[in-house]
Amino acid sequence: MDKDSQAVSELLNCALAESGLSQAAFAHALRTSASRLSTYRSGRTKPTAQFVVRAGRIAHALHEARAHRIMTAPATATAIREASDEDWAWRMMLQGRDHLRLLLHRQDGSEAAWEAAPGPTGHAGFDTLLAALAAHEFEAAGEELPEWTNVEALLDPWIPEHPFLERDEVIEQTPEYLSRLNVFVPERDLVTA
Structure with missing residues (x-):
């Protein structure tokens, strides 16, 4: 060599x-x-x-x-996959998204940790949601989107069961960047981890 x-x-x-x-x-x-x-x-x-x-x-x-114990896209996908229940999976998803926001805010290149493509979460809905949330955060920060965030819409709508909203209310309150991927989660449920 x-x-x-x-x-x-x-x-x-x-x-x-x-x-x-x-x-x-x-x-x-x-x-x-x-x-x-x-x-x-x-x-x-x-x-x-x-x-x-x-x-x-x-x-x-x-x-x-x-x-620094900051979640990355691969770590977030792993945490979702290993979650003991769906509530914990949601927490891990939103905590990962919040960590991405922190890295993007730093503007020091540390967001490259989220350029790393994650493995599968074990659920097509969560895979698509993770990609959509990451893309949304990169776009909001004016950064180039990681290649892995370019995903196709789910074939069938994913409307996770909501504790107090009816199906139509969930659909109505879903932001466009999610609904175009056939993922339906109310905006307010995405506010914080």
Whole structure:
């Protein structure tokens, strides 16, 4: 392996270690496959400079978020997937969204922790809602949307059961950025974690 390929391999190995994720999870966060990341790390395939820079930036942001106990998109998806009940899943969703707001407010690049694509939550509605909320926050902050937030509308409407609103009231009180994805949650239920 030539010196430049060796240097790229070392950069990616350092990024993987710093991310705190498994190779498969880090590859997913970077929107590539584990096997492709492996070929980049071994030097068998040469990644683009953009990929290497992005891997380092996202790995560093994930590390910093973990060190400060800030939820990232992958951590939020995991928390939702592992929630003991739906109420806790909602809390984790909104807490993650609130942490994203905090990172976007800092304007120091730490929002890159939310550029990392999350794994599945185990529920298509929560997957779509997580992407929609993240996209909404990035857009509100005037930042470029992470690629993973570009999702298709659900085939069937997801209208989670509400404790005191009727179905029609939930639909009526849902913001447009959610309803166009066939997700129906009243705006006031998204206020705080």
